[in-house]
Amino acid sequence: MEPFVVSARKYRPATFRSVIGQSHITETLKNAIARGQLAHAYLFTGPRGVGKTTCARIFAKAINCMNPTADHEACGECESCKAFNEGRSFSIHELDAASNNSVEDIRALTEKVRIPPQVGKYSVYIIDEVHMLSANAFNAFLKTLEEPPHYAVFILATTEKHKILPTILSRCQCYDFNRIRVEDTVQYLQYIAGNEGVTYDDEALHIIAQRADGGMRDALSMFDRVVSFCGAQLTGDKVAESLNVLDYNTYFAATDLILAGNYAELLTLFDGILRRGFEGQLFIAGLNGHMRDLLVCKNPQTAQLLEVTGNVAERYRAQAQACDVSFLFNAINLLTQTDTGYRQATNRRLHAELALIKLCGLGGLKKKDNAVGSPDATEEDALTLVAGVGKYPMPAIKVSGDAAVSVAPAPVSPAAAPAVAPSASVPVQAPVPDSKVEPAPVAAANPVAAAPVPQPAATASRPAVGRSITGVSITDLKAPSPAAAMPQAGNAAQEPMPPVRAMSPEEAERAVAAKYDELVRLWNERQRPRLATALTSKTIKGGEVTVTVPNEVLADEINQAKWEIERDLRNLTGAAVSVSVVVSEVQQEYKPVSTEDKLQYLVNLNPNILKLRDELDLTV
Numbered sequence: 001m002e003p004f005v006v007s008a009r010k011y012r013p014a015t016f017r018s019v020i021g022q023s024h025i026t027e028t029l030k031n032a033i034a035r036g037q038l039a040h041a042y043l044f045t046g047p048r049g050v051g052k053t054t055c056a057r058i059f060a061k062a063i064n065c066m067n068p069t070a071d072h073e074a075c076g077e078c079e080s081c082k083a084f085n086e087g088r089s090f091s092i093h094e095l096d097a098a099s100n101n102s103v104e105d106i107r108a109l110t111e112k113v114r115i116p117p118q119v120g121k122y123s124v125y126i127i128d129e130v131h132m133l134s135a136n137a138f139n140a141f142l143k144t145l146e147e148p149p150h151y152a153v154f155i156l157a158t159t160e161k162h163k164i165l166p167t168i169l170s171r172c173q174c175y176d177f178n179r180i181r182v183e184d185t186v187q188y189l190q191y192i193a194g195n196e197g198v199t200y201d202d203e204a205l206h207i208i209a210q211r212a213d214g215g216m217r218d219a220l221s222m223f224d225r226v227v228s229f230c231g232a233q234l235t236g237d238k239v240a241e242s243l244n245v246l247d248y249n250t251y252f253a254a255t256d257l258i259l260a261g262n263y264a265e266l267l268t269l270f271d272g273i274l275r276r277g278f279e280g281q282l283f284i285a286g287l288n289g290h291m292r293d294l295l296v297c298k299n300p301q302t303a304q305l306l307e308v309t310g311n312v313a314e315r316y317r318a319q320a321q322a323c324d325v326s327f328l329f330n331a332i333n334l335l336t337q338t339d340t341g342y343r344q345a346t347n348r349r350l351h352a353e354l355a356l357i358k359l360c361g362l363g364g365l366k367k368k369d370n371a372v373g374s375p376d377a378t379e380e381d382a383l384t385l386v387a388g389v390g391k392y393p394m395p396a397i398k399v400s401g402d403a404a405v406s407v408a409p410a411p412v413s414p415a416a417a418p419a420v421a422p423s424a425s426v427p428v429q430a431p432v433p434d435s436k437v438e439p440a441p442v443a444a445a446n447p448v449a450a451a452p453v454p455q456p457a458a459t460a461s462r463p464a465v466g467r468s469i470t471g472v473s474i475t476d477l478k479a480p481s482p483a484a485a486m487p488q489a490g491n492a493a494q495e496p497m498p499p500v501r502a503m504s505p506e507e508a509e510r511a512v513a514a515k516y517d518e519l520v521r522l523w524n525e526r527q528r529p530r531l532a533t534a535l536t537s538k539t540i541k542g543g544e545v546t547v548t549v550p551n552e553v554l555a556d557e558i559n560q561a562k563w564e565i566e567r568d569l570r571n572l573t574g575a576a577v578s579v580s581v582v583v584s585e586v587q588q589e590y591k592p593v594s595t596e597d598k599l600q601y602l603v604n605l606n607p608n609i610l611k612l613r614d615e616l617d618l619t620v
Contacts, residue, residue: 046177179214
């Protein structure tokens with residue numbers, strides 16, 4: 001039995017044409033070989049698993065090939081190619097900068113560069129993970145990298161270009177590798193599955209390609225993993241279970257529930273996802289991406305942005321036909337806000353569930369729109385959607401003759417409310433100047449009782465949709481009587497001052513002083529502790545009380561309550577008492593804090609302290 005070799009090594013490209021998704025780089029390198037315009041240093045940069053080291057090896061093999069093909073590929077038959085394939089080439093050297101990143105390692109490399117190639121034209125040095133070199137190692141490498149021997153070629157590879165010194169970048173030709181597209185990854189996986197005798201469905205390979213996030217090495221590693229789990233037949237459900245990801249079916253089902261406005265089933269689906277160990281934010285982010293894919297399917301110009309093919313793409317197009325563009329815009333906006341605030345939410349599950357319920361509301365609104373526009377829609381459906389039944393009350397309508405007048409419902413007391421009598425259905429139209437409006441009967445035996453009294457909005461009865469309503473007409477809207485306009489008894493600002501007794505200033509002063517503590521207690525009981533505390537700083541002289549406060553804020557508060565304070569004092573003492581407020585800014589006493597401040601404070605009190613400190617050689 002042959003030893004197992006992982007797909008990432010077994011199917012590693014050996015020629016430029018077999019490299020996936022990097023044609024802009026392979027064509028440039030082949031043209032450089034054809035024209036003999038080889039640079040002495042190259043820098044390959046890009047995400048992991050996109051072919052940087054692979055292209056470096058193919059390029060090194062091609063420039064040392066003794067019999068290159070017509071399209072400037074390595075022949076694979078000459079001595080240089082065989083030595084490279086068997087791992088015994090002395091002209092191509094690979095160095096891992098992650099473990100050889102010191103100045104001594106670079107010095108050893110510099111010494112090795114002096115040795116010319118034994119077979120082939122060039123000595124190629126491939127330095128992987130070059131960003132791991134220390135700053136001193138980079139500096140020791142500068143001179144050799146800028147002016148190497150004519151036979152030396154350096155190929156540097158890194159995933160973190162920003163960590164490389166600008167002086168190194170300026171000495172290299174930089175090639176930026178792209179992430180491999182989902183379509184290209186799926187095609188390569190189909191090729192490998194065909195060679196390995198593995199059957200598959202499109203959804204299974206798309207899940208692998210999406211999870212790989214543009215890296216072919218990751219995709220091949222996951223392919224080996226799911227083959228070990230599923231055997232020779234790959235299905236979307238099994239692949240999603242093996243990789244522990246949410247498959248396309250989950251998002252298609254969630255979107256169908258949203259469009260139907262079925263929040264109960266959607267919350268049950270979300271609960272099942274959480275029970276499987278997935279994070280709520282992962283589902284929200286995935287559903288947001290699903291809505292984005294549906295949106296790009298709505299327009300032929302953006303359909304090419306959909307990174308799926310085959311049956312999955314057809315499912316996207318079919319579901320996109322059931323979604324409005326406005327619905328998708330609102331859904332993406334809502335899900336983006338939910339994803340952003342998920343980590344800061346105190347109850348994360350409730351945060352996500354609330355967003356899903358809102359999405360069902362958007363889907364239910366779309367369903368209502370479609371129902372109103374359908375031939376089977378009733379007048380009640382249309383008025384319900386337009387008027388917002390359950391949200392805003394409908395206006396009352398008084399019908400007389402051929403005209404109908406609509407006015408806002410005026411809240412009335414139960415005694416003054418006219419009886420609502422059912423009538424025949426009358427179409428509502430604009431008022432006609434000659435129409436007569438019948439006054440509704442008004443029970444106004446008591447003008448105060450007939451005045452409008454606010455009623456809770458929840459108690460207002462809703463008129464039946466599609467019927468004419470009798471209610472409050474324009475003639476019912478009368479101005480309130482003077483008695484009804486007066487405030488109710490008990491309003492402190494309108495109560496008359498209590499009567500006072502004639503007494504001398506000395507008697508008034510004694511009476512106020514005796515009852516003043518009771519005044520403070522009254523204001524404490526009224527939940528005004530700050531005002532009560534301010535009242536304690538007072539001066540009593542005859543029938544005048546002067547309150548001293550430290551700022552204008554307290555002064556304004558006492559002035560606003562001045563009438564009530566004087567009323568309370570008259571009730572308690574029977575004397576004619578007046579209250580005034582005086583603002584006195586209190587300067588706080590200076591208190592030194594630091595050691596130097598304390599010393600300066602003592603010196604200001606007694607300058608001889610400095611002499612004492614100098615004579616005794618004291619330190620602070």
